[in-house]
Amino acid sequence: MIKDSGDRTEFETGAKRDMHAGKGRMDLLPWYGIMEVSKHCEEGALKYGEHNVDKGIPLHSLLDSAARHLAKYMVGMDDEDHLRAACWNLLWALNQRETHPELDDRFAIQIKENKKSMKDITCTCGKALTDEHGRAFRDVEQDINLPMLRWMLRCPECKKVTVVNWKEFTNE
Numbered sequence: 001m002i003k004d005s006g007d008r009t010e011f012e013t014g015a016k017r018d019m020h021a022g023k024g025r026m027d028l029l030p031w032y033g034i035m036e037v038s039k040h041c042e043e044g045a046l047k048y049g050e051h052n053v054d055k056g057i058p059l060h061s062l063l064d065s066a067a068r069h070l071a072k073y074m075v076g077m078d079d080e081d082h083l084r085a086a087c088w089n090l091l092w093a094l095n096q097r098e099t100h101p102e103l104d105d106r107f108a109i110q111i112k113e114n115k116k117s118m119k120d121i122t123c124t125c126g127k128a129l130t131d132e133h134g135r136a137f138r139d140v141e142q143d144i145n146l147p148m149l150r151w152m153l154r155c156p157e158c159k160k161v162t163v164v165n166w167k168e169f170t171n172e
């Protein structure tokens with residue numbers, strides 16, 4: 001049986017075809033570029049064995065390599081095909097959205113997730129420091145220590161500082 005999206009296109013020949021919007025257009029892909037990336041796959045298979053990357057690579061590592069190769073290409077370094085290597089890393093980063101979403105370890109994501117659990121933080125005196133979205137109220141002085149993953153909130157009433165440790169919130 002052939003699935004039918006109910007959305008059909010009739011070609012000039014008179015033939016009809018089910019054309020579901022949002023499926024993508026494989027016929028519009030940049031095939032020369034894809035052939036180039038396939039050479040990188042071939043070299044990788046020789047070096048690390050086939051399907052090594054399928055085991056999953058933390059996203060930060062793919063992005064790190066992609067950015068470095070792109071930077072090298074941009075400054076004119078041609079000791080290897082840096083543009084091709086950048087594309088390979090980015091395509092795998094994209095591929096992992098489907099195959100390894102759990103390996104998305106972008107730092108910005110951690111902050112976003114933590115914000116969810118940072119709502120309604122109150123000072124020991126009872127004054128609310130953050131709202132229901134995890135944002136500090138305007139009269140609350142705040143300071144962020146990124147290396148320590150700490151967020152410091154000064155209570156506008158009793159002046160006490162509440163230190164929020166992002167790490168404590170990640171496993172909630």
Ligand SMILES: [Zn+2]
Binds near residue numbers: 159160
């Ligand atoms: Zn207070």
